[in-house]
Amino acid sequence: MQNIQNSTAVTSSSSGGTRTGCGAVLSSASDSSGAIPEAKSRKISDGGGGIGSVICSGSGGSSGDSCSLHDPSTAATKDAQPQQQQQQQPMAIHYLASFHEICIVTALLPLVTLFTCFVTAYVYQYDDVHETHCRVYNIIPSISAITGVSPQRYFWRFSIALHIGPRIPIAFVYKNYYRSQLKRISPELVPQASWLISLILVLNCIEIAALGGVTYISNRENYPVHERIFITFMICSLCYMLATIKLNGILNAGQSLNVQQQQSIKWKKFFFVASILSTIGLLIFFAKHRFYCHDLAFSWFAFFEYLIAIANMLYHFTIIWDFPSQYMVIVQGPLENISQYLSNRPKID
Incomplete structure (x- = not known):
C-alpha cells in the first residue's frame, strides 16, 4: 500500500495581522478493489484558538489530495450578509x-x-x-x-x-x-x-x-x-x-x-x-x-x-x-x- 502524506498550511487573517495555524497530516489510499475512498475531514485549531475543519478528497494513484479549509463562522457571516443588506435598506x-x-x-x-x-x-x-x-x-x-x-x-x-x-x-x-x-x-x-x-x-x-x-x-x-x-x-x-x-x-x-x-x-x-x-x-x-x-x-x-x-x-x-x-x-x-x-x-x- 502506497502512503501519501500531504502537509497543509492553514492561515487565518485578523485585524491584528496574519496568523499561521498547525498543519494537518492526512493519509489516504485505495484498496485492492480499486475503490475510491470517501472524502475525510478533520477538525483543526488555528493559532488563535479558533476551530475549523480541513476537508480533503483524494483517489488512489493520484499525486496528491485536494484539501480546503471550512470555517463555520465565515460561512455564517456570508449567509447573514444578504439579510443584513436587506434590513439596512432605507425606508x-x-x-x-x-x-x-x-x-x-x-x-x-x-x-x-x-x-x-x-x-x-x-x-x-x-x-x-x-x-x-x-x-x-x-x-x-x-x-x-x-x-x-x-x-x-x-x-x-x-x-x-x-x-x-x-x-x-x-x-x-x-x-x-x-x-x-x-x-x-x-x-x-x-x-x-x-x-x-x-x-x-x-x-x-x-x-x-x-x-x-x-x-x-x-x-x-x-x-x-x-x-x-x-x-x-x-x-x-x-x-x-x-x-x-x-x-x-x-x-x-x-x-x-x-x-x-x-x-x-x-x-x-x-x-x-x-x-x-x-x-x-x-x-x-x-x-x-x-x-x-x-x-x-x-x-x-x-x-x-x-x-x-x-x-x-x-x-x-x-x-x-x-x-x-x-x-x-x-x-x-x-x-x-x-x-x-x-x-x-x-x-x-
Whole structure:
C-alpha cells in the first residue's frame, strides 16, 4: 500500500495581522478493489484558538489530495450578509398627512354642502322644493328635496363621494384603535368588547353604504327604494352610536381619561340623545303628514330630519378628539421590517 502524506498550511487573517495555524497530516489510499475512498475531514485549531475543519478528497494513484479549509463562522457571516443588506435598506415615505386634518375635512364636507344646497334651493327653486303629495302649506323643504333638484344634486353627490372615500379606512382605523385598548380591561370582559368592536365595524360600513344609497337613489327617481335605504341608514346609525358608547364604557371603566377623551365621550352621548329625540319627532310628524296631511307637518318632519343629519355628522366629528396627533403614511421599505412592525400590534382572537 502506497502512503501519501500531504502537509497543509492553514492561515487565518485578523485585524491584528496574519496568523499561521498547525498543519494537518492526512493519509489516504485505495484498496485492492480499486475503490475510491470517501472524502475525510478533520477538525483543526488555528493559532488563535479558533476551530475549523480541513476537508480533503483524494483517489488512489493520484499525486496528491485536494484539501480546503471550512470555517463555520465565515460561512455564517456570508449567509447573514444578504439579510443584513436587506434590513439596512432605507425606508422611504411617499405620503404623509395629518389624520386629524383628514377627519376634519371628511366630517365637515357634507355639513357645508348641505347648508349650501339648502340656501341655493330655498332662494332660487322655492316652488320645486316645497312640492308635496298633500299640497299643503310648507315652509321647510326636506333634505331629499333640496338635494334632488339640479344642479344641487350633482354638488351633493360629488360631496358625498369625497366624504365616503376616507370614511371606509377610518372605520378600520377605529377597529384597530379599540383593539389596542383591550389589554387594559379584565380578561372576562375581552370577549364582550371584542364582539362589540366587530359589530361597530359592520354597522359603520352599512351606514356608509346606506348613505351612498340614499344619495344616488333619490326619492324622485325611486321613492320606495329610497325610503327603505333611509330607514336602514337611520337604524344602523343609531345602533352604531349606542354600541360605540357601550364599548367606551367598558374600555374606560376605572381608567383616568385626559380632557380630549372626556370631551369625546361627553359629546358622543349628547349627539346620540339628540338623534333619539329627533327620530321620535320625525316619526310623529311623518305619520301626521303621510296619513292626515296636516299643515306644516312636513315642515316639522324636515326640521327633525335636519337635526338627525347634523347630529350624525357632528357625532362623527368627535373623531378629532380620538385621533388628535396621528398621521396617515404611505411608506416603501423592506417587507420584513414592515411585517415585523405590524406583528407587534395587539391581536385578539
